[in-house]
Amino acid sequence: MTTGALSRTGWRESALAPVADHFRQYVGRLRGGDMGVLPALLGLTVLCTAFAIMRPRFLTSGNFANLFNQGAAVTIIAMGLIFVLVIGEIDLSAGFASGVCAAVAAVLMDRHGTPWYLAVGAALLTGVVIGLAIGLLVAKLDIPSFVVTLGAFLAFQGVLLKIVRDGENVSVHDSTILAIAGKNVTPWLGWLLAAVAVGGYAAIQFTRTLNRSRRGLATAPMAVTALRVGALAVLVGAGVYALNLERSRNAAVASLRGVPIVVPIVVVLLVAGTFLLRRTAFGLSLYAVGGNREAARRAGIDVDRVRISAFVICSGLAAVGGIVAASRANSVDPNSGGSNVLLYAVGAAVIGGTSLFGGKGRVVDAVLGGAVVAVIDNGMGLMGYSSGVKYIVTGSVLLLAAGVDALSRKRAEASGLR
Amino acid sequence: MSPASPTSEGYAQSDRTGAPPVLELRGVNKSFGPVHVLRDVDLTIRAGEVTALVGDNGAGKSTLVKCIGGIHPTDSGSYLFEGEPVKVDSPRAAAELGVEIVYQDLALCDNLDIVQNMFLGREATRHMMLDEITMEQLAAETLASLSVRTVASVRQRVASLSGGQRQTVAIAKAVLWNSKVVILDEPTAALGVAQTAQVLELVRRLADKGLAVVLISHNMNDVFAVADRIAVLYLGRMTAQVSTSDVTHSQVVELITTGRGRTLRRGTDPSDRSTQPNGEPA
Numbered sequence: 001m002t003t004g005a006l007s008r009t010g011w012r013e014s015a016l017a018p019v020a021d022h023f024r025q026y027v028g029r030l031r032g033g034d035m036g037v038l039p040a041l042l043g044l045t046v047l048c049t050a051f052a053i054m055r056p057r058f059l060t061s062g063n064f065a066n067l068f069n070q071g072a073a074v075t076i077i078a079m080g081l082i083f084v085l086v087i088g089e090i091d092l093s094a095g096f097a098s099g100v101c102a103a104v105a106a107v108l109m110d111r112h113g114t115p116w117y118l119a120v121g122a123a124l125l126t127g128v129v130i131g132l133a134i135g136l137l138v139a140k141l142d143i144p145s146f147v148v149t150l151g152a153f154l155a156f157q158g159v160l161l162k163i164v165r166d167g168e169n170v171s172v173h174d175s176t177i178l179a180i181a182g183k184n185v186t187p188w189l190g191w192l193l194a195a196v197a198v199g200g201y202a203a204i205q206f207t208r209t210l211n212r213s214r215r216g217l218a219t220a221p222m223a224v225t226a227l228r229v230g231a232l233a234v235l236v237g238a239g240v241y242a243l244n245l246e247r248s249r250n251a252a253v254a255s256l257r258g259v260p261i262v263v264p265i266v267v268v269l270l271v272a273g274t275f276l277l278r279r280t281a282f283g284l285s286l287y288a289v290g291g292n293r294e295a296a297r298r299a300g301i302d303v304d305r306v307r308i309s310a311f312v313i314c315s316g317l318a319a320v321g322g323i324v325a326a327s328r329a330n331s332v333d334p335n336s337g338g339s340n341v342l343l344y345a346v347g348a349a350v351i352g353g354t355s356l357f358g359g360k361g362r363v364v365d366a367v368l369g370g371a372v373v374a375v376i377d378n379g380m381g382l383m384g385y386s387s388g389v390k391y392i393v394t395g396s397v398l399l400l401a402a403g404v405d406a407l408s409r410k411r412a413e414a415s416g417l418r
Numbered sequence: 419m420s421p422a423s424p425t426s427e428g429y430a431q432s433d434r435t436g437a438p439p440v441l442e443l444r445g446v447n448k449s450f451g452p453v454h455v456l457r458d459v460d461l462t463i464r465a466g467e468v469t470a471l472v473g474d475n476g477a478g479k480s481t482l483v484k485c486i487g488g489i490h491p492t493d494s495g496s497y498l499f500e501g502e503p504v505k506v507d508s509p510r511a512a513a514e515l516g517v518e519i520v521y522q523d524l525a526l527c528d529n530l531d532i533v534q535n536m537f538l539g540r541e542a543t544r545h546m547m548l549d550e551i552t553m554e555q556l557a558a559e560t561l562a563s564l565s566v567r568t569v570a571s572v573r574q575r576v577a578s579l580s581g582g583q584r585q586t587v588a589i590a591k592a593v594l595w596n597s598k599v600v601i602l603d604e605p606t607a608a609l610g611v612a613q614t615a616q617v618l619e620l621v622r623r624l625a626d627k628g629l630a631v632v633l634i635s636h637n638m639n640d641v642f643a644v645a646d647r648i649a650v651l652y653l654g655r656m657t658a659q660v661s662t663s664d665v666t667h668s669q670v671v672e673l674i675t676t677g678r679g680r681t682l683r684r685g686t687d688p689s690d691r692s693t694q695p696n697g698e699p700a
């Protein structure tokens with residue numbers, strides 16, 4: 001094809017021209033209000049730098065590992081929320097849904113001796129049923145999701161109290177569940193997983209670029225693709241290296257090294273969720289329903305089914321998040337998934353760049369936003385601030401992110417010529 | 419306007435030599451409760467022609483279009499597609515025949531790009547995954563075949579397009595699916611002068627490609643600029659279906675507002691059973 005040939009000769013003549021062109025397009029998108037992951041990345045860099053200067057302990061390998069274990073549950077719940085936010089709805093009950101699901105698993109294991117895999121299965125099933133119920137009420141009866149999930153928020157709080165028998169603490173003893181947030185991947189396996197992740201990403205990116213240019217379609221220059229892959233490799237490599245350092249105070253007694261097990265779990269969920277949202281017709285229908293429900297209906301999309309599925313995915317992932325939280329806390333109590341969990345999760349999604357107005361959001365937003373929330377929580381804890389200050393700061397960051405979202409939306413409308 | 423390609427010339431000629439019209443309604447009635455909206459409506463739509471459907475507010479244009487598109491079932495009357503009687507009871511059935519409607523409010527998703535919008539609900543997939551490359555190529559080819567050059571990239575979000583470009587995408591979406599009949603509901607209603615000209619040019623090109631185009635419009639200038647034939651609805655009746663060259667501006671306005679056209683020449687087309695003025699002089 002002529003365009004392909006043209007771009008290829010251009011590539012040979014000047015390696016920098018297409019890169020500069022690509023960069024110019026990117027700046028154009030930014031100015032048009034399509035900020036992508038930039039605000040979250042910037043915020044993360046600023047926060048990490050500030051905390052590292054004020055509290056050198058922030059940068060230690062031990063604290064770095066802590067960050068992952070602290071942020072994982074909120075990040076996973078936020079991943080689920082993104083599916084609901086993309087269709088323009090909200091799920092305020094996701095926090096307590098995670099608590100209820102974790103309680104189901106904990107009670108089954110602790111009081112009935114159920115093996116961990118069955119208990120986890122039961123928790124996931126509980127999540128799916130919860131999502132189905134919320135989804136049916138929202139899609140079939142057309143009750144605003146805000147109201148349905150606000151009701152569910154209160155009701156699940158009660159269900160949780162009932163399951164754990166009014167204020168008791170159900171402890172988790174199962175070693176497999178405890179390992180999720182308590183154990184690490186052996187160092188060599190960490191390197192292997194990192195290599196697989198970076199290699200897989202590189203393979204996908206390069207084949208896509210090659211396929212597109214072979215069929216004569218516009219594509220990001222190879223140099224940009226290589227840069228992306230390189231950046232990911234450096235980041236992942238540095239992370240694995242830091243986590244593989246000895247974190248134990250007394251290594252002779254007990255060695256503490258390696259990538260926390262939650263990290264590969266989050267990565268697998270991230271890849272699966274991204275695939276579902278960006279590469280399948282179902283994912284596209286979620287965006288369509290969030291963008292223009294009537295247009296989606298006229299295009300033959302079963303809007304009700306799409307909306308119900310989004311709530312099922314959200315509550316299902318909330319169940320996973322609940323189990324991770326239970327693993328970290330070693331127990332489930334009446335406040336599991338309560339207090340700040342839901343707001344941190346919504347905050348993570350919005351800080352990452354998912355829109356509260358629907359039609360826009362990616363699974364990776366949950367990871368970036370979750371990192372921001374975890375860094376604030378962790379760093380301010382290290383500086384000795386009380387919970388009160390932490391809540392105020394996190395709340396302000398959430399408002400800031402929502403403000404950026406609203407402003408970039410206005411900007412996009414203004415530059416959209418209509 | 420000359421035909422765009424040899425094939426479209428073939429289409430147009432075969433029609434003039436007596437092939438059945440691509441879509442024909444005979445004696446269609448439609449009531450909503452006590453309100454009789456369409457009364458014995460006849461309509462003939464031919465390939466390679468632009469048929470303008472005009473009428474005042476409440477004349478039944480939208481209802482007629484929804485009956486053609488399978489959104490409303492008709493009470494009585496027959497629906498012939500390429501000479502064969504068919505039953506169109508759902509939008510999907512109409513789409514399967516090759517009848518596409520471009521709605522006034524466009525039905526595009528602002529947050530999706532042009533390719534995603536054109537394939538929405540009918541995505542090409544390979545191994546469960548979206549086949550982005552095939553879809554992007556087909557979308558670009560379709561836009562190119564309509565000689566659309568105003569769109570910079572098919573990966574642009576629809577939100578960033580102008581009104582005329584959106585209309586173009588909505589029309590291209592209808593063309594993409596090899597439709598035979600494209601019905602455009604007020605495509606120029608919200609557009610400026612230059613954009614209206616672009617869209618009308620596109621409408622003409624569709625007909626020259628051999629498609630049957632139905633254009634609903636309130637704007638007589640648009641109608642006379644592109645239509646080959648004009649069908650006039652007045653209070654649910656088809657008062658006239660005439661060649662554009664046989665009528666004047668004021669005659670059509672008279673038909674729309676009074677349902678009568680006393681000065682109309684008769685018998686311009688033997689297939690137009692309703693050419694004659696319908697209402698008797700009071």
